[in-house]
Amino acid sequence: DTEVTQTPKHLVMGMTNKKSLKCEQHMGHRAMYWYKQKAKKPPELMFVYSYEKLSINESVPSRFSPECPNSSLLNLHLHALQPEDSALYLCASSRGGSGNTIYFGEGSWLTVV
């Protein structure tokens, strides 16, 4: 079982809603990530936090807002999403910086209606 825990597992939200995805790891990892995965595609990197600071933002629209309250927690705040944002959102973590082996959570399935 993965040691990266994501909640909720499933989320349905309207285009005007505000919701958040949450992620937690207790492996002592200092880098945390958000990926987006569409069906039959590889995960696409969205954000990287390294030592609780945002180090990579892959030109993600501002309707996605990451937050790293501490080294174990990572949130993704969602607002005014579009139906094409429906996807599996994966949280991951790694020891040290962004060039280390990444361990994924089970993901949060997001449907935007």
Next chain:
Amino acid sequence: QQQVKQSPQSLIVQKGGISIINCAYENTAFDYFPWYQQFPGKGPALLIAIRPDVSEKKEGRFTISFNKSAKQFSLHIMDSQPGDSATYFCAGFSSGNTPLVFGKGTRLSVIA
């Protein structure tokens, strides 16, 4: 420069057979090559990984073969089982520097 090319896109193997998935990379700075296994509805799970100073790594029925001069590496699944049916992603990165670069994935179906 950043791409990892993976083939085939899909693969059907008889139970007990050998499944082979191939990847090629372009970035010579890559120094770590993990493989991830993903079942439907689940996140990718790290399966096995190799560094380019090793030509082969074996863990149970899973073997990575690495050819540094050709910039290619492959995953071999021996005695393939229906439970191995999943999508497999190869990846590469430069340690301490760049995040993972994924291949496009291979959908493996092992039939009885």
